[in-house]
Amino acid sequence: MRPDAQTVTQWQARLPAAFGPGRATRALRWVAGAAFLLWLGWSFWLFDITPARLWNGLEGLATILRLMVPPSPGELWLDILKGMAESVAMAFLGTFLAALLAVPLGFLGARNIVTVTLLRFSVRRLFDGIRGVDQLIWALAYVRAVGLGPLAGVLAIFTSDLAVLAKLYAEAIENAEKRQSEGVMASGGGRLHALRFGVLPQVLPVMLAQALYFFESNTRSAAILGVVGAGGIGLQIAERIKVRHWDEVAFIILLMVLTVAAIDTLSGALRRRLIGRREAAIT
Amino acid sequence: MLELQNISRRFGATQAVSGVSLKVPAGQMVGVIGRSGAGKSTLLRMINRLTEPSEGRILHDGVDVTALRGQGLRDWRTRCGMIFQQFNLVQRLDVLTNVLVGRLNHRPGMLGTVATLFKHFPAEERAMALMALDRFDLADQALQRADTLSGGQQQRVAIARALMQESRIILADEPIASLDPRNARTVMDALRDVNRRDGITVLCNLHHLDTAREYCTRVIAMQGGRMMFDGPPEGLTAARLREIYGVSEAEFNAQSAVEHAPRATAEAPAA
Structure with missing residues (x-):
């Protein structure tokens, strides 16, 4: 079975590419x-x-x-809790609205759904344009437009996530298997039926998983939004860093870690419940 | 000589294999038949130690395989190659690299591991892999991605991988259940070829009695985790078969064919 030197040379001559790079x-x-x-x-x-x-x-x-050691809630701990709750609420509202609106936009941007190239192209370029501007810039703009507070934060999260989620959803839809919607069409279903029954069940788990991940990630980035005045826990952090109350900053960081962990656990449970089990049909 | 001593396996409340004892001399080609769920797969997987036996011992040439750990276990797995129903090749790697996977355990030590991780295989091993592929008429496909090959070709690549391991035993778990009749024949011929020419012991799970009769010198029939028959295929008469499975051979084959119908390879996300 083991080749001698001559056989090796023969094979090297016959299939040089099989012997690694030259x-x-x-x-x-x-x-x-x-x-x-x-x-x-x-x-x-x-x-x-x-x-x-x-x-x-x-x-x-x-x-x-x-x-930072030991972390301390400080005297204004109620403000911290309020800020944290506000951050979570901002992240939830912004992500939820973005995820919802990203579904139709994702379908519009998918090559296998919208065959009109000009329409699809403009939708995709619009996403690209919005994505090109960072969330923080949107927050600064919205603070000028609608004033300080959580509304600016929600709008900033909504705008930047809408573009990213729509792009991710469009890609998920493009990767959906064609055979399943073909089966629906072959049974006499229309194009909308094919989308609803052939494509949506395939992509919904991906969409849900991504939306949940964005919610978690936005809770974290809501801290930054507060720094520029767009509401949430960030303002509390920024104020305490200015006066060097690092022990209170540490407390806020711990609180954020706990909150994100809680959201992660919850979304994991939700994901398993909705898409994990094989026997459970979705939608 | 491979020896199974009173081997059993439970999964929760289910007894997948119960009390199987068996002696397989080197160089035999043994067919294991039985319905889906009869414990054939579990039996073979226990020999490779992909599944741990709940009770009993497995001996190979006097070495207690069930007690092996770490490097010893990896060496044993190299010595008994495994062929799977779904081929278990790495789809995105080229055929040659898939075959070279059979050499991963042939260079011991840290340096060997590092070299293989960077896909550094000596020219001798590459030529050896090409020879193994050439033996099954696959040398021209060596640089293609594995997923571009047909099922029958992929299964022969898997056999080439087992050859590269220089194994003494090949365990084939339903090697032809996902293949059409023509491809099934080429794969079974390949298994017979390595059995006869290289003297490798072959244990092969089959669901068609005809295949077992044609290729195997010895047949083992399983039912409900127990070994019900062990002997030459001629011994498995119509009466004996009805005694074990309660049906005629035609019915047995028909049932098994349905149970072993190829599963869809790409399963869509739970829908």
Whole structure:
């Protein structure tokens, strides 16, 4: 069974590609690797990233960490709780509305659903445009437009997530298996029936999973939105960082970790309930 | 010599295999028949230790296989190759790499592991893989992705992988249940070929008695987790078959064919 040297050479002559990359390819790879490392080193140099600076930064971090222990709710703990609740509510409202509206938009942006290229193209480019602007920028704009407070935060989450979710949904729909909707069509169903019964059951679990993940992620990013005045826990954090009440900041961070963990557990249970079991048909 | 001593397996309240004792001398080609749920798969999987036996021992040339751990267990798995109903190839890898998977345990130590992780296989092993593929007329497909091959071709790639392991035993769990008759024949011929030419012991789960009769010198019939028959295929007469399964051979084959109908390979998300 084991080949002798002659057999090996014969096979090398017959199927050279089966013996891994040739000498030229390997040399090219080394050159490309070296070039990448050089480029990486150059960007370190460009931003003046030196071990000394990193070390000093670590010392600063250590000071902050020392000030954080023990975490304390402070005197205004009711404001913290209120802010946290507001953040969760903002994230929920923004994500829920975005996820809902992203479903029809996702269908509009899917290649296998909308065959009119111009319409689909403009819908997709619109998503791209909105996605190009970060959530924080939207928040700043909405704070100017509708004033300080959670409404600006909800609108910011809604706008940025709508574009991302619509794109993700459109991709999920494009990846849906054709055979299932073909079966619906072959039984005399119309195009809408094919979407409703052939495509939607395939993509709904993906959509739900993504919406739940976005809700969790938005609860985290709601902290940042507060910093620019768009409501929620972020404002509480920003105020305490300004006056260096790091122990209270630590308390807020712990609270956020707990909240996100709770949401994660809940959404996991929801996901299992709605899409996990095989015997449970959805929609 | 492979020896099973009173081997049993429970899954919760179900007794999948109960008290099977068996001696298989090296070089035999054994067919295991039985309905779906008779314990054939569990039996084979226990030999490879993919499933742990609840009771009993498995010995190979005097070595207690059931007690093996770590490297010893991996060595044993290399020595008894496994062929699956759904081929269990890595679909997105090329055929050659799939066959080279059979060599992963042939270079011991950290360095060997690192080399294989970077797909570093010596030219000798690559030539060996090509020879194994060539034996089943698949050398020209060596650089294609595994999922571009037909079921029969994929199953022969799986046999080539087992050959690369230089195993002494091949356990084939319903190797032809997902294949059409023509492909089933090429796969069974390949198994017979490695049995005869390389002297590899073959244990093969089958659901068609005719196949077992044609290819195997010894047949084991399972029912409800128990071994009901062990002997040459001629011994499995119509009367004996009716005694075990309560049906005629034609009915048995028809039932098994339905039970073993190929499952859809890509299962859609729960819908």
